[in-house]
Amino acid sequence: MADSAQAQKLVYLVTGGCGFLGEHVVRMLLQREPRLGELRVFDRHLGPWLEELKTGPVRVTAIQGDVTEAHEVAAAVAGAHVVIHTAGLVDVFGRASPETIHEVNVQGTRNVIEACVQTGTQFLVYTSSMEVVGPNTKGHPFYRGNEDTLYEAVHRHPYPCSKALAERLVLEANGREVHGGLPLVTCALRPTGIYGEGHQIMRDFYRQGLRLGGWLFRAIPASVEHGRVYVGNVAWMHVLAARELERRAALMGGQVYFCYDGSPYKSYEDFNMEFLGPCGLQLVGARPLLPYWVLVFLAALNALLQWLLRPLVLYVPLLNPYTLAVASTTFTVSTDKAQRHFGYEPLFSWEDSRTRTILWVQAAGSSAQ
Numbered sequence: 001m002a003d004s005a006q007a008q009k010l011v012y013l014v015t016g017g018c019g020f021l022g023e024h025v026v027r028m029l030l031q032r033e034p035r036l037g038e039l040r041v042f043d044r045h046l047g048p049w050l051e052e053l054k055t056g057p058v059r060v061t062a063i064q065g066d067v068t069e070a071h072e073v074a075a076a077v078a079g080a081h082v083v084i085h086t087a088g089l090v091d092v093f094g095r096a097s098p099e100t101i102h103e104v105n106v107q108g109t110r111n112v113i114e115a116c117v118q119t120g121t122q123f124l125v126y127t128s129s130m131e132v133v134g135p136n137t138k139g140h141p142f143y144r145g146n147e148d149t150l151y152e153a154v155h156r157h158p159y160p161c162s163k164a165l166a167e168r169l170v171l172e173a174n175g176r177e178v179h180g181g182l183p184l185v186t187c188a189l190r191p192t193g194i195y196g197e198g199h200q201i202m203r204d205f206y207r208q209g210l211r212l213g214g215w216l217f218r219a220i221p222a223s224v225e226h227g228r229v230y231v232g233n234v235a236w237m238h239v240l241a242a243r244e245l246e247r248r249a250a251l252m253g254g255q256v257y258f259c260y261d262g263s264p265y266k267s268y269e270d271f272n273m274e275f276l277g278p279c280g281l282q283l284v285g286a287r288p289l290l291p292y293w294v295l296v297f298l299a300a301l302n303a304l305l306q307w308l309l310r311p312l313v314l315y316v317p318l319l320n321p322y323t324l325a326v327a328s329t330t331f332t333v334s335t336d337k338a339q340r341h342f343g344y345e346p347l348f349s350w351e352d353s354r355t356r357t358i359l360w361v362q363a364a365g366s367s368a369q
């Protein structure tokens with residue numbers, strides 16, 4: 001990636017490139033990264049949509065592989081200039097065991113770092129999460145905070161624990177010597193709750209509302225702010241960060257950045273209604289219909305049922321003590337660090353993000369997507 005070789009075409013690797021965010025990163029790279037020569041898409045499950053990308057001017061290589069398998073990761077990383085590591089097991093519902101979550105999110109990330117070191121790949125962007133910071137188990141609000149805001153990060157749930165450990169590995173790896181003698185440059189991006197085309201939980205809420213005759217029932221007070229960011233802007237931030245890591249290595253190396261855009265500060269449910277409302281759903285109640293202690297009881301009951309039924313069937317309700325805590329604790333960000341460090345400005349306005357999401361919800365809600 002030397003200045004003298006402006007025209008040099010680069011090889012990018014996106015792990016988890018067939019996931020919700022990963023697909024947007026892949027498409028964004030193809031649309032907006034002029035130096036892209038080859039794009040390797042690494043995922044445990046390859047999407048059929050990749051086929052259509054293979055006919056374009058950039059070479060797209062689909063690699064079916066598992067980040068927990070060090071040799072598969074090393075083979076995919078070899079010869080890549082930049083790695084965007086977005087693969088992860090996003091499970092706050094108890095589908096996977098804590099050991100599996102750790103294996104994929106922590107050991108998988110370790111494998112990616114070691115592969116960069118062994119094969120001489122110098123630039124690594126890691127998709128972290130707001131949950132590396134919080135909400136913490138004490139329910140402390142994080143109100144429009146930034147990367148420097150002091151906050152007691154206390155993790156117990158396997159998912160945030162794994163993201164926090166993985167992020168630390170990535171940041172500590174910054175400056176390590178890679179094969180060939182150059183230093184590894186890393187940074188971590190921390191999205192809040194991502195929404196947009198492909199957001200399965202949004203689609204599930206829509207379908208549930210349709211089943212209930214067009215009604216959803218408020219569970220969380222409207223005053224609890226939950227941070228959200230549009231998937232296209234998160235993808236754009238990854239592309240920009242990856243592009244600028246070389247030029248601004250001294251500034252960006254080892255840094256964390258929250259992902260942000262112009263999405264409004266609202267409660268989780270009120271925010272969802274920005275999309276579900278225009279699709280015909282209504283949120284009933286200016287206040288929660290059930291007292292909070294009832295939700296706490298139901299969440300605990302769900303956790304107990306999940307545990308009791310596990311030998312027979314996998315019971316995975318949306319509501320559990322952890323998801324209730326996340327949804328009912330204010331956690332929003334207000335920062336311009338990505339703008340200051342690497343010139344990030346959201347690519348999509350709030351109006352664009354909203355319209356695109358509404359169109360997707362309408363289409364996805366009525367089909368089997």
Ligand SMILES: NC(=O)c1ccc[n+]([C@@H]2O[C@H](COP(=O)([O-])OP(=O)(O)OC[C@H]3O[C@@H](n4cnc5c(N)ncnc54)[C@H](O)[C@@H]3O)[C@@H](O)[C@H]2O)c1
Pocket residue numbers: 015016017018019020021022042043044045065066067068086087088089090104108127128129130163190191192193194195
């Ligand atoms: N969705 C959100 O709101 C959100 C918010 C903050 C951070 N994140 C982070 O963003 C990343 C992407 O999340 P997402 O919402 O797109 O999830 P997703 O589940 O849609 O995508 C994850 C992708 O990783 C792949 N993957 C999982 N295990 C793998 C393995 N062992 N080997 C190879 N590939 C594997 C999956 O097949 C999937 O395609 C994750 O690292 C997640 O922690 C997501």
Ligand SMILES: CC(C)CCC[C@@H](C)[C@H]1CC[C@H]2[C@@H]3[C@H](O)C=C4C[C@@H](O)CC[C@]4(C)[C@H]3CC[C@]12C
Pocket residue numbers: 090092128129130131192193194201219220268269318319322323324326327
């Ligand atoms: C009305 C509620 C009680 C229903 C439960 C909603 C719950 C399923 C939602 C609320 C908040 C959501 C999380 C939040 O947006 C941020 C993230 C970070 C990311 O790293 C992974 C996804 C996650 C945990 C969202 C999962 C779904 C949550 C908990």
